[in-house]
Amino acid sequence: MDASLFEKNGIVVGKNCIISENAKIGENACIGHNVIINDNVEIGENSFVGSNTILGEPTVGYYNDSEKYEHPKLTIGKNAVIRSGCIIYSGAKIGDHFITGHYVTIREGVEMGHHCSMGIYSMVSQNTKIGNYLKTQMYVLIADDSVIGNYVWIFPNVVTTSDRHPPCSRCNEGITIEDYAIIGAGCAFVPGVKIEKNAIVSAGSFVTKDVKGGMVYAGNPARPICKATKIACEKGLVKKVYPWQDRYCKGYPWDKKEE
Amino acid sequence: MDASLFEKNGIVVGKNCIISENAKIGENACIGHNVIINDNVEIGENSFVGSNTILGEPTVGYYNDSEKYEHPKLTIGKNAVIRSGCIIYSGAKIGDHFITGHYVTIREGVEMGHHCSMGIYSMVSQNTKIGNYLKTQMYVLIADDSVIGNYVWIFPNVVTTSDRHPPCSRCNEGITIEDYAIIGAGCAFVPGVKIEKNAIVSAGSFVTKDVKGGMVYAGNPARPICKATKIACEKGLVKKVYPWQDRYCKGYPWDKKEE
Amino acid sequence: MDASLFEKNGIVVGKNCIISENAKIGENACIGHNVIINDNVEIGENSFVGSNTILGEPTVGYYNDSEKYEHPKLTIGKNAVIRSGCIIYSGAKIGDHFITGHYVTIREGVEMGHHCSMGIYSMVSQNTKIGNYLKTQMYVLIADDSVIGNYVWIFPNVVTTSDRHPPCSRCNEGITIEDYAIIGAGCAFVPGVKIEKNAIVSAGSFVTKDVKGGMVYAGNPARPICKATKIACEKGLVKKVYPWQDRYCKGYPWDKKEE
Numbered sequence: 001m002d003a004s005l006f007e008k009n010g011i012v013v014g015k016n017c018i019i020s021e022n023a024k025i026g027e028n029a030c031i032g033h034n035v036i037i038n039d040n041v042e043i044g045e046n047s048f049v050g051s052n053t054i055l056g057e058p059t060v061g062y063y064n065d066s067e068k069y070e071h072p073k074l075t076i077g078k079n080a081v082i083r084s085g086c087i088i089y090s091g092a093k094i095g096d097h098f099i100t101g102h103y104v105t106i107r108e109g110v111e112m113g114h115h116c117s118m119g120i121y122s123m124v125s126q127n128t129k130i131g132n133y134l135k136t137q138m139y140v141l142i143a144d145d146s147v148i149g150n151y152v153w154i155f156p157n158v159v160t161t162s163d164r165h166p167p168c169s170r171c172n173e174g175i176t177i178e179d180y181a182i183i184g185a186g187c188a189f190v191p192g193v194k195i196e197k198n199a200i201v202s203a204g205s206f207v208t209k210d211v212k213g214g215m216v217y218a219g220n221p222a223r224p225i226c227k228a229t230k231i232a233c234e235k236g237l238v239k240k241v242y243p244w245q246d247r248y249c250k251g252y253p254w255d256k257k258e259e
Numbered sequence: 260m261d262a263s264l265f266e267k268n269g270i271v272v273g274k275n276c277i278i279s280e281n282a283k284i285g286e287n288a289c290i291g292h293n294v295i296i297n298d299n300v301e302i303g304e305n306s307f308v309g310s311n312t313i314l315g316e317p318t319v320g321y322y323n324d325s326e327k328y329e330h331p332k333l334t335i336g337k338n339a340v341i342r343s344g345c346i347i348y349s350g351a352k353i354g355d356h357f358i359t360g361h362y363v364t365i366r367e368g369v370e371m372g373h374h375c376s377m378g379i380y381s382m383v384s385q386n387t388k389i390g391n392y393l394k395t396q397m398y399v400l401i402a403d404d405s406v407i408g409n410y411v412w413i414f415p416n417v418v419t420t421s422d423r424h425p426p427c428s429r430c431n432e433g434i435t436i437e438d439y440a441i442i443g444a445g446c447a448f449v450p451g452v453k454i455e456k457n458a459i460v461s462a463g464s465f466v467t468k469d470v471k472g473g474m475v476y477a478g479n480p481a482r483p484i485c486k487a488t489k490i491a492c493e494k495g496l497v498k499k500v501y502p503w504q505d506r507y508c509k510g511y512p513w514d515k516k517e518e
Numbered sequence: 519m520d521a522s523l524f525e526k527n528g529i530v531v532g533k534n535c536i537i538s539e540n541a542k543i544g545e546n547a548c549i550g551h552n553v554i555i556n557d558n559v560e561i562g563e564n565s566f567v568g569s570n571t572i573l574g575e576p577t578v579g580y581y582n583d584s585e586k587y588e589h590p591k592l593t594i595g596k597n598a599v600i601r602s603g604c605i606i607y608s609g610a611k612i613g614d615h616f617i618t619g620h621y622v623t624i625r626e627g628v629e630m631g632h633h634c635s636m637g638i639y640s641m642v643s644q645n646t647k648i649g650n651y652l653k654t655q656m657y658v659l660i661a662d663d664s665v666i667g668n669y670v671w672i673f674p675n676v677v678t679t680s681d682r683h684p685p686c687s688r689c690n691e692g693i694t695i696e697d698y699a700i701i702g703a704g705c706a707f708v709p710g711v712k713i714e715k716n717a718i719v720s721a722g723s724f725v726t727k728d729v730k731g732g733m734v735y736a737g738n739p740a741r742p743i744c745k746a747t748k749i750a751c752e753k754g755l756v757k758k759v760y761p762w763q764d765r766y767c768k769g770y771p772w773d774k775k776e777e
Contacts, residue, residue: 016274016275016534016536018275033536034554048581048584051572052293052311054310057342057343063307066289066307081581084605087343087344101623102605103344103623120623135685139657141397143415155679156659157706159398161443163414165497165503167441167507168497170496171497185677186724188416204724204739206462220479220738231683234682238686238689244686275533275534293570311552313569313602316601316620322599344603362621364619400656402674416675418657418674420673420703424751425671425700426671426700426762426766427759428768447675447703479722480722
């Protein structure tokens with residue numbers, strides 16, 4: 001344990017922290033330095049909260065009337081690793097085993113399942129529904145009102161949108177990404193598209209239409225290329241590449257080591 | 260008001276703040292925790308400054324001779340909402356009703372009008388001139404020496420550049436975006452291009468030439484597609500989509516509620 | 519010197535800093551406010567460390583067993599300017615004259631030469647080998663296991679990847695960028711590609727194959743356009759544009775002023 005951390009009421013806490021008296025912090029939690037935890041935050045046991053992180057960032061109502069503002073509840077499950085510099089809003093609900101890189105922002109109204117991880121500088125906009133085991137890498141923007149299934153991967157620098165003819169507040173819709181889908185680096189998505197189960201969107205694609213299940217799409221605009229099962233490993237190191245869940249097990253429920 | 264904030268000289272201030280004695284903070288301001296406000300910062304009444312924000316970040320001269328360095332003046336108008344984690348340099352001038360997301364960086368020499376808002380992780384480079392009512396979303400980079408008019412929208416993950424044959428320090432120029440223009444998500448711009456009044460650059464475009472007024476451009480490289488007035492709402496919810504200012508009023512001077 | 523900084527043991531230090539007793543900080547260093555410097559950090563003389571920066575961010579082992587965790591050594595050379603909000607991991611090795619923008623993240627296992635600079639919101643992933651004089655601008659992601667030569671420029675919003683058929687942990691490889699290469703804004707790279715010496719990748723390119731030395735590539739997918747020596751300055755301000763090192767000297771070893 002860092003010499004600069006100290007123990008208080010069964011929790012390890014760093015220096016200069018500002019923690020609301022009504023925040024509920026589970027056993028064996030470890031809080032870094034300069035951490036701000038506001039009212040109505042609940043975080044489960046065995047969790048880490050990195051330095052300079054804010055849990056319970058106020059929603060817009062705070063700026064309208066900060067005197068009367070009450071923080072909506074923020075719930076984060078057990079075994080979280082929230083790395084330094086994150087900002088998680090009041091009014092979000094996040095499952096167990098949540099892992100982040102640095103400077104991740106999670107907005108209010110987000111509901112996220114268990115075992116999700118978000119890469120550095122990523123952001124989940126408000127009212128997004130996310131299943132279990134989402135993994136994003138860096139600079140990923142999940143637009144408001146998106147719906148994401150289970151076991152989805154999103155690689156770096158992916159942007160999704162929610163406004164078909166901006167600016168508009170009438171026909172906004174997020175995107176839908178179904179189970180096991182893979183989104184490659186540098187992709188962009190127009191609002192309302194659906195990426196079906198087991199689909200692969202290749203890096204650098206601009207997606208303007210629905211992506212069919214089990215297919216590989218690529219290009220600007222993205223077009224269907226082949227079935228995912230046709231992809232071979234150029235180095236011959238992997239026999240059957242897709243569906244990826246048949247060969248990649250570490251940390252997943254189908255990992256035999258975990259049984 | 261958060262229990263952890265306290266009132267001092269008519270201003271609400273959080274913990275661990277480092278505020279220069281010569282900073283001028285308007286009445287009814289609310290400063291979060293761990294905020295740094297350096298010399299020669301002036302921020303207007305009714306403003307919020309989020310936790311972990313730095314106002315008056317030193318310019319490069321500080322690193323050359325920190326003993327003799329004096330902070331150039333940073334002016335921010337009244338009714339600002341600067342969310343947590345922002346860094347605003349000394350030597351910028353920002354109007355009233357400025358709103359930011361988190362981790363926004365504004366460099367020295369920037370001049371920005373009233374009612375501008377910048378999304379999370381966005382950056383305005385040095386010496387940029389911006390009119391009133393600019394709205395950017397997340398991950399937007401406005402390159403140095405750009406000139407932006409009034410009522411411009413820039414959607415997420417847009418990058419502008421200022422160097423035609425990099426690296427070069429002789430023929431740099433920013434881009435120009437005229438009034439009411441819309442820049443879609445994921446666009447990139449070469450230096451020196453002009454986006455004319457009421458133009459729309461569709462999401463995912465790479466813009467290498469000027470974009471004519473009132474036209475829609477798309478693609479890599481971006482080409483003219485149609486007149487903006489030809490765009491229809493796919494859902495039929497909006498009758499006449501563009502010019503957007505004829506149908507989208509909330510918060511704008513032409514909003515009848517505000518009259 | 520800022521009134522809010524104070525001198526201690528020959529080092530200027532701001533408020534609320536948390537600095538390990540065994541950190542080695544060179545003479546004439548200047549540390550901002552709220553800075554965290556963990557165990558086994560060594561930073562050279564005449565360096566600046568901006569406010570809210572973390573040096574010696576713990577690697578993943580910390581979350582597995584924080585009691586037994588020992589910070590691997592982080593070495594940063596002399597004359598560094600690390601601007602506010604950066605996070606540099608334990609286990610990295612960085613040369614002299616390192617300069618960063620804000621919110622830069624450098625992961626463990628990175629080895630970086632002298633005179634490198636990283637733009638705001640940029641990230642270097644683990645185990646990357648970087649030569650001298652790398653200059654990146656904002657939002658640049660250098661993927662794990664990449665190899666970058668000397669005098670390389672990377673412009674804003676560039677993403678590199680390391681996984682050919684994600685998710686995979688067996689055939690990952692970074693990209694290689696050789697000496698004097700120029701990577702334009704908004705480019706993306708698939709894993710394993712090599713950008714050869716003196717090559718130019720134009721802004722907005724998606725690079726799927728090796729880029730030959732001294733050539734200009736552009737497009738999605740990127741294709742060879744011409745020899746770099748064929749590029750002319752549109753404004754006629756620069757006679758011979760490339761190789762850039764023949765005309766751009768400031769701060770480089772071939773700058774006559776520095777002789």
